[in-house]
Amino acid sequence: xxxxDNHAKESGHWYTKTGETCYEIxxxxxxxxxxxxxxxxxxxxxxVTTIISCASAPQxxxxxIDQAILSSLTLTRNENETEQEYLARIKADAQExxxxxxxxxxxxxxxxxxxxxxxxxxxxxxIYYESARNTLVVATDNxxxxxxxxxxxxxxxxxxxxxxxxxxVDIKTTDKPIDxxxxxxxxxxxxxxxxxxxxxxxxxxxxxYINSVTAESKLIWADEKELGKGWKCxxxxxxxxxxxxxxxx
Numbered sequence: 001x002x003x004x005d006n007h008a009k010e011s012g013h014w015y016t017k018t019g020e021t022c023y024e025i026x027x028x029x030x031x032x033x034x035x036x037x038x039x040x041x042x043x044x045x046x047x048v049t050t051i052i053s054c055a056s057a058p059q060x061x062x063x064x065i066d067q068a069i070l071s072s073l074t075l076t077r078n079e080n081e082t083e084q085e086y087l088a089r090i091k092a093d094a095q096e097x098x099x100x101x102x103x104x105x106x107x108x109x110x111x112x113x114x115x116x117x118x119x120x121x122x123x124x125x126x127i128y129y130e131s132a133r134n135t136l137v138v139a140t141d142n143x144x145x146x147x148x149x150x151x152x153x154x155x156x157x158x159x160x161x162x163x164x165x166x167x168x169v170d171i172k173t174t175d176k177p178i179d180x181x182x183x184x185x186x187x188x189x190x191x192x193x194x195x196x197x198x199x200x201x202x203x204x205x206x207x208x209y210i211n212s213v214t215a216e217s218k219l220i221w222a223d224e225k226e227l228g229k230g231w232k233c234x235x236x237x238x239x240x241x242x243x244x245x246x247x248x249x
Contacts, residue, residue: 015157188230
């Protein structure tokens with residue numbers, strides 16, 4: 001089997017012990033997503049977000065509920081349509097809206113990443129990169145960032161959006177007004193795990209929110225006490241994941 005590197009989302013994916021991504025492998029019928037069974041054979045480690053997904057995420061659940069409610073308000077029940085059919089149509093619509101939102105977020109993330117890597121950006125999209133860059137310059141007085149660096153420890157791997165020896169920043173897109181945003185538990189777990197994985201133990205960590213509609217951005221720094229708690233929680237989830245999957249045995 002050949003190990004390949006592509007730009008798939010980190011969530012649910014794997015890394016070699018040397019820090020290389022292994023999102024897909026070559027199977028009998030071509031390339032396919034790497035599985036837990038493959039990870040056992042190839043001695044791979046799971047991603048940070050795979051570990052974090054072992055815990056509940058109330059904010060994500062609430063967002064999905066909101067999407068379903070919005071879909072129910074816009075879709076009227078057809079004549080002779082059963083309740084089960086109507087609910088299935090609402091669920092499908094909500095899932096489609098969630099998919100579009102995720103795709104938009106991924107696109108904006110790629111635009112910002114490309115800007116920091118010096119790649120050409122279209123005139124219409126440049127506003128997202130410039131907003132992110134300006135916010136970071138004001139907050140850190142720094143314009144030289146390492147972008148999308150992958151890493152691995154003995155038990156987990158990941159890919160950090162932006163970091164230096166002093167700062168670690170993860171990018172999140174949102175359709176909500178940036179003034180009312182805050183950090184959630186999973187953010188502290190993610191930042192803490194990245195910081196340890198990159199061996200920049202004293203780095204100041206934060207989440208850079210970018211509004212997908214207005215391109216406004218806001219950097220929210222993570223509290224050190226919460227990061228410490230986040231690291232403890234992440235290690236507990238890491239133990240849970242390995243015990244549950246039997247990986248490494």
